[in-house]
Amino acid sequence: MNKILIFIGLLLLTNLNLLARENNHLEDTSLVSNRLKLTFRHRIENIKYFTIKKNGVIKHVYDIKNGVLLSGKTIKNLKADRVRSLRIGQFNQNVLRVVIESKYFLEKSYRVKNRTLTIYLPAYKKVLPKTIKQIKKYHYSKKRHNKLIILDAGHGGRDVGASNKRIREKNLTLSMTLKLREILKQMGYRVLMTRAKDKFMNLKQRTDFANRYKGDIFISIHVNAAPIKRTPKVKYEGITVFYFSIKNTKRIKNRRIRYRGKKVYTVRDYKQMTGYWKRIHAKSLALKVRSNILTHLRKRYSVNDKGIKRKPFWVLLATTMPSILVETGYISNKNEVKKLQDKNYQRVLVEGIAKGVNSYFGL
Ligand SMILES: [Zn+2]
Structure with missing residues (x-):
């Protein structure tokens, strides 16, 4: 009797084991x-x-x-x-x-x-982040010290940029960028500059530099100039922040982007290269920087807002991180060139940029 019970018991156990495995x-x-x-x-x-x-x-x-x-x-x-x-x-x-x-x-x-x-x-x-709030949550911690900002002072060396009499764009951009570096460093960011002195660098060298050091963001500083053939109704005065976006550039989708006479990238390649992520970030950065420059500058100066704009500038295109180009004003404008040479004005302006950077990182 006992033997039979044990037998049945064993049978049940093996069955249970089999079940458990299945x-x-x-x-x-x-x-x-x-x-x-x-x-x-x-x-x-x-x-x-x-x-x-x-x-x-x-x-x-x-x-x-x-x-x-x-x-x-x-x-x-x-x-x-x-x-x-x-x-x-x-x-x-x-x-x-x-x-x-x-x-x-x-x-x-x-x-x-x-x-x-x-x-x-x-x-x-x-689930890709759409609003600025979501972007912050999605990508950034609240720590500044691990953010690397690449600053690019436009032109340099034999490339003087725009000029007005003896005033050269390359000198204004360098002076502003050096100030911006100082402020960002004080805030706790890591900062690298494509050039920190008056030397020539071509555009590819600038973007290669930024990509090699894997900056978190890239900011290029320039001074604008009115075109020789001016359009009468346009006011050539004020600040413009550029970023590159594919959305409204369907016309140039298949156009080759030339660099020093060579065909380098198509916009399509660019889209594949950077995708949605960079584009949405660049826009967010542009918006933040623009609004912060304006509010900060307007505490002391009057300034014309030319908004944020999209353009396929090389530095915006070939950088692998979100990038913007700030046209800080018009060298061709009498009032503005005076302000742009003023060290205090320069300081307040770049403080605005730095505040925009903070705001972009959610700080
Ligand atoms: Zn320029």
Whole structure:
């Protein structure tokens, strides 16, 4: 009798063991932004994914072989953007089924890594940061000291830039950039300059420098000049902040961008090179710097705002980090050139830029 009981007991145990090996219990479920992560006790053997379309709604179905819900109760309380319903339940003894109902197709449906199944919900594209607030959260810690800022004083050496009588752009940009470096360093940033003295550097050398040192942002300082053939209604006075964006430059999408007579990049290459991330950051930086220059300068001086603008300048294009170019004023304008030579004005102006940098990093 005892022997039989032991035999039955052993039989039961082996059966249970077999069951335990086959059943792959769902141990953890998490939903972070657009990712639904299911972690199982064992390695995931097999997933079947298919969709069913009905009345404009797509059912995304994921069947996990040997998946078992510990509680046995269907999970229904998960909510996500652009998802009508989300259920995780036992389809049958051997299959755990996840059903996502949505009007949207999935950019990328799922990924399996050992014990974890990651399902990408339709919000996939949307998790990229859009507002300035989100950008801050997404990329930056609150520490300044690890941020490297590349400053670029426009022109230099034999390239004098714009001029008005004896006043040269290259000297004004260097003087302002040196002041900006000092202020940013005081604030706790790391700063490198493409040139810190009056020497010639071509544009590629400047962007190569910035890319080699992997700056977090790049700021180029220039002084504007009115064109020889002036357009009567345009006021050639004030501050402009440039950044490069692909969005409104469809016209030049396939145009070759020339550099020293050579064809280097197409705008399309650029888009691939830097993508969405750099573009949205550059715009954010441009906005912050512009508004901070204006509010800071206007405490003491009157200044004309020419806004933020997009242009395919080489330094904005070939840098791998978010980059802007600040035209600090017009050398051709009588009032402005006077101010631009004034050390105090220069200081207040670059303080505005530094404040804009702070604001961009969320400080
Ligand atoms: Zn210039």
